[in-house]
Amino acid sequence: MTVRQLRGSQYTPDKRLVDNANELLSVKAVQAKEAQQQKVENDRQMRAQEREATRLLREKEAVQASQEAARESEASETLKAHGVVKQILGDPEDGGFGFGSLKQFFDALWRPGGDRATSSLLSKYVEKHGADHARNMFRRSNQARDDYISEELAKILQKEGRAIQALLTREWTTSVTDLLQQFSMEDLTVQLEQVAPTLWETLGLVSTPDQSTRRQSSGDNRRDKSLVFTTICALVSVLRSQKANNFQMVVGLFLLGSGASKREISVLAHAGLSISYALIIDHVKKLSTEGLVTIQEVFRTSMVQIVWDNLNIAFRIAEQRMGSKNHFDSGTTATMIPVFDPATGKHAAHGTLPLETNPSRERTLPVLDWTADDILPSPQEAEQISQTCLWQLKRIALEHIPGVTDVLRESLGECPTVHQIPLHKTEQYPLPAMKLDESSLDGTIEVYETILRNIGVNDEALRKHGIMFDDGDLLTDSLKEKVYFQSAIKYSTDWC
Incomplete structure (x- = not known):
């Protein structure tokens, strides 16, 4: 049955066949059109490729021609340069310059003197193209390059x-x-x-490191x-x-x-x-000697105080034998501290506290004559303490209450102060360690004498210095009390 007959049919199966046939014809028409367009596009691309190939070929021929011309020009320049070399080495009777060798010529060329203009021209050439000149020379001989680099690098x-x-x-x-x-x-x-x-x-x-080993050595980059x-x-x-x-x-x-x-x-x-x-x-x-000299110099210029304490070390020997047994060593370490004077902001001078200001003691336990007025604050001092505490409470509140602005914090101002001691760093000078047991009365006396000897103190220097404060633990204080009442002990009345 033909398509015309199918189109003329009024039955449903035949109508479906007609629609399928029309759809097939439409698909074939579209495919034919696309095939035609693809052919046109392929022809266009082929013509464009042919034009590009022609252009590249012409450019290549032009580059080759240019390179050939450059090679011919370079060859001509090389021949001219070689001719100059021949003329340099040639006999003066034949129009040459009569140099015995190229070394003689270059030695003369780089030698100071001659025509100023030419010398300046050579200097400018070396400044701008000296590295290229050297590279071009060393291409002729690797041995010459290595010798030159080794010699110059050795000098540097x-x-x-x-x-x-x-x-x-x-x-x-x-x-x-x-x-x-x-x-x-x-x-x-x-x-x-x-x-x-x-x-x-x-x-x-x-x-x-090389690129091949960089990943392996990445851990060493730290x-x-x-x-x-x-x-x-x-x-x-x-x-x-x-x-x-x-x-x-x-x-x-x-x-x-x-x-x-x-x-x-x-x-x-x-x-x-x-x-x-x-x-x-x-x-x-x-x-140690230099430190001791510094300590003695500090003592000569400033009022100082001494702090010391005993040091006990137990030595345990794994394999005990004759002359090598467990033992217990006792020593004493001391430190000298310059006294700071808040009034001057410097070290306290000698004589600030003369020896006469230290009253003599007649009993072991001190007798303190004091009243409640000596320890209770005055009304003015109580008011100052209240103001300071109030300021601290305000500061704590402003720092911890959320939502407080910086402007409100800054409005608080500085904390009120009364006779504030300026901030300073306390200096300290370690004294030589002493292999002395301070835990006995005789040991304490030896410590006293050794410390005074190390800092270079005699009777005259101690009187000039004034009261020298010392400090330690409870054992040290107890032993000092005993030493204080030994009238035969030197310097016993000069320490506080």
Whole structure:
């Protein structure tokens, strides 16, 4: 049955066939149209590709022609340059300059003097293109490049090595105390980077991991490279001179103060990271001597007080034998503290409290003559205390109540004060430790005498100083009371 017959049919099955046939014809028409458009588009793209290929071919031919022309020009320039070389080495009778060799020519070319304009032209050329000139020369010979770099780099590194040595060598007048106070790893790192920039940059390049190993070494990125480089420079300095050991001396004193054993310090000393154990002990003695000189100077210029207490250490020996048994050592440590005068804001001067102001005592227990007026505040003082307490309550409320504005907090003002003591840092000077048992009467007397001897006190100096306060625990106070009544004990009436 034809399509025309199906269209003329009035029956439903035939009508469905007609609709299907029309739909199929429409799909074929759309596909035919799309195929035609695709063909047109393909033809257009093919023509565009042909045009682009033609353009690229022409550009390539132009570039090749330009390169060929450049090569011909460079070849011509090279021939001219070679001709100049031949003329430089040629016989003067043949129009040459008569130089025996190119070395002779270049030595004469770079030698100072000659025509000023030409010399200036050469200087400008070297300033702008000297690096390119050197690279072009070294392409001819790797051996010449390596020899030149090794020679010049050796000169630079030797110069920087001398600078590192000078930086880490202290003057003979520098005390151990001054070195410890002035030493700073941060400052030393900055100074080393300034005096040895080539070595510092070389260490940075050498220590930078490759891309293939960067992930494996990512855990070491937390290490501060500058500290490692500083240590390397310190090792270089001590190899150049055993006296250039500022870094090693500070490390050695730190190890000793941190409780490192003699064997550990010896191992680090052999590695160059520290000075030897014997030298550390020698510097500790120098440090003690310098501290004692400072203490004596402070005593000569200021009123001071002394604080001390006993120190008991039990030593347990794992394997006891003759001469090495468990023992119990007793010692005493003391500290000198300059007395602060709030009236002047400085140390109290000698004679501020003369010895005469300390009344003589006739009994062991002190007799205090006082009344309630001596400890109760006056009406004026009570009012001042109330104002201060009220201010503190307001401050606490403003800080903890939510919603309070900053303007309201600032409106509170400063806390009212009466004869406020200015803020200051109390100085303290440790005295040499004493291997004396202070827990006995004789031991206390020895401690007195040793402390006075260490700070350089005699009768005249003590009278000039005035009352010297001392302090300790209850045992120390009890022993001092006993010593005070021993009239035969020296200085017994000069302490408070």
